[in-house]
Amino acid sequence: MTRWLVAIAVALLVIGAGYVVFLNGEPTVVRLTPGRSLRAPLAGVLLGAFAAGGTVVGLLAAGSAGVRGWRGWRARRRAQRDARRAEATARARDLLWHGDSGQARTELLRGESGAPADVPSLALLAESYLQEGDSSAARKVIDEGLVRVGFDPHLLDLLAEACERGGDLRAAAEALERARLTQPESRRLGRRLLDLYAAAGRWPEALSIQAQLLLRVRQPAALAREQQMMRGLRYQAALAEPDPRRAARLLVALAREDPRFVPAWVSAGDLLARAGRTLAARRVWERGARHRPAAVLLERIERANAAERRPERTARVYRRLLRRHPRAAPLPLLFARFLILHDRFEEAGEVLRGLPDPAAGNAFAHLLWGELHRRQGHHDQASAAFAQAAGPQLAGASSFRCAACLEPADAWQGYCPACRRWDTLRADAELAVEAANRPAAVATSSG
Numbered sequence: 001m002t003r004w005l006v007a008i009a010v011a012l013l014v015i016g017a018g019y020v021v022f023l024n025g026e027p028t029v030v031r032l033t034p035g036r037s038l039r040a041p042l043a044g045v046l047l048g049a050f051a052a053g054g055t056v057v058g059l060l061a062a063g064s065a066g067v068r069g070w071r072g073w074r075a076r077r078r079a080q081r082d083a084r085r086a087e088a089t090a091r092a093r094d095l096l097w098h099g100d101s102g103q104a105r106t107e108l109l110r111g112e113s114g115a116p117a118d119v120p121s122l123a124l125l126a127e128s129y130l131q132e133g134d135s136s137a138a139r140k141v142i143d144e145g146l147v148r149v150g151f152d153p154h155l156l157d158l159l160a161e162a163c164e165r166g167g168d169l170r171a172a173a174e175a176l177e178r179a180r181l182t183q184p185e186s187r188r189l190g191r192r193l194l195d196l197y198a199a200a201g202r203w204p205e206a207l208s209i210q211a212q213l214l215l216r217v218r219q220p221a222a223l224a225r226e227q228q229m230m231r232g233l234r235y236q237a238a239l240a241e242p243d244p245r246r247a248a249r250l251l252v253a254l255a256r257e258d259p260r261f262v263p264a265w266v267s268a269g270d271l272l273a274r275a276g277r278t279l280a281a282r283r284v285w286e287r288g289a290r291h292r293p294a295a296v297l298l299e300r301i302e303r304a305n306a307a308e309r310r311p312e313r314t315a316r317v318y319r320r321l322l323r324r325h326p327r328a329a330p331l332p333l334l335f336a337r338f339l340i341l342h343d344r345f346e347e348a349g350e351v352l353r354g355l356p357d358p359a360a361g362n363a364f365a366h367l368l369w370g371e372l373h374r375r376q377g378h379h380d381q382a383s384a385a386f387a388q389a390a391g392p393q394l395a396g397a398s399s400f401r402c403a404a405c406l407e408p409a410d411a412w413q414g415y416c417p418a419c420r421r422w423d424t425l426r427a428d429a430e431l432a433v434e435a436a437n438r439p440a441a442v443a444t445s446s447g
Helices: 002-023 042-097 101-109 119-131 135-149 153-165 169-182 187-199 203-214 220-239 244-257 262-274 278-291 295-307 311-324 330-341 345-353 363-376 379-389 428-446
Strands: 027-033 036-041 400-402 425-427
Touching: 042 101, 042 119, 101 119, 119 135, 119 153, 135 153, 153 169, 153 187, 169 187, 187 203, 203 220, 220 244, 220 262, 244 262, 244 278, 262 278, 262 295, 278 295, 278 311, 295 311, 295 330, 311 330, 330 345, 330 363, 345 363, 363 379
Parallel strands: none
Antiparallel strands: 027 036, 400 425
16 A cells, blocks of 8 residues: 555655656756856746755755664663673672672673773772772772772771871871762761771861761760760870870869769879979869769779878778768779788778678678688688688689670670781680789790
8 A cells, every 4th residue: 555655645746746847848058156057948947946855855864864873772771781780790799799899890800991981890899899998999990990980978088098008197198088078978987987087096187077077966865975975085185185284174174074084083183293393282182072973093092191191091081982882882992902901800890890781782892801810810611702702713613704805795705896807715714824924924024
């Protein structure tokens, strides 16, 4: 049917052309150039012009269709290439998840003339090297990728991780600083940069980052945690001050803001003591102990008074603290230890007999009773008290502690979850023997 329609159209076209030729048979002059002309029938000229116009239109239509076809072919080819790259990226991600970094890298580099040009593939390629512990290769991949794709925050974060693993904390911080320029609101990047500053001991910069993070916190619980972090960073920044007097003033101010923050009281007193201001140091420690009678503060007070040969002053401090903090269970134990060390046995016995039930059954309390009886010459009672203090160990239920990180454990395990090491848990007796043998080994090696 279509062929017949085309044939009819062609026949009509030929008849129409012949009819035009019949009506316009007289010749006419057509000037091709200023000096050249052509004499032809008028019908031929008209039909030629029509044919030329049709040819031009056909060529233009064919060219446009060719361009559209070429663009469509390129789009289909690009889509196929992107689909293959997406499949390879998905396979590489799955292989990385299962720990096969080498095969993942092969998938990523398949069909590529060099390193991938998209961010997800570059990130996976760098992670494959990081998984193998090759931080330098990962850093090289990311550096080359950043030249092609620009400062992508994900790649900069990976670059910081690679630099950190390689020990270059300065370069890691610079990478995270550039990442924060692209995403200044990112709490994750801010926290990562803060941790790097802290690891490098750059406390003022860490304090500045924490101040920015603190402004964006709204929940009360999160705000309390961030404020606690802020106190710790302020403490470290104060300790890093080159001027001891300014550092002491900053620490005292921090302690006044949070009187239960013991490190500020301790370090402020230590700075004053090193500067020769022992009276001011002792007063700082005593003020801190009034707010929180921590053992570290009481030990410093004892040493300061012992250096001045004024142990009675320490006893008065203990008595005031006992009246101020009647529920502080470690306080009477520390007071009893102080009295025993200064041969004030009757007072020590009164303090130990006045201990409440939870504190009276403490192993440290039995240890104090044993030492008190030993110094008084009551050896049988001393043996019984020491046996109570060491009862669990003598019964076979030893307590264990990791020799690497000193983390205590309720029972022996082959793996320490704190430091992620194996075969490091030791009984207290083993640790004591190792500590006793260590000086002998050092002396032997030095001799």
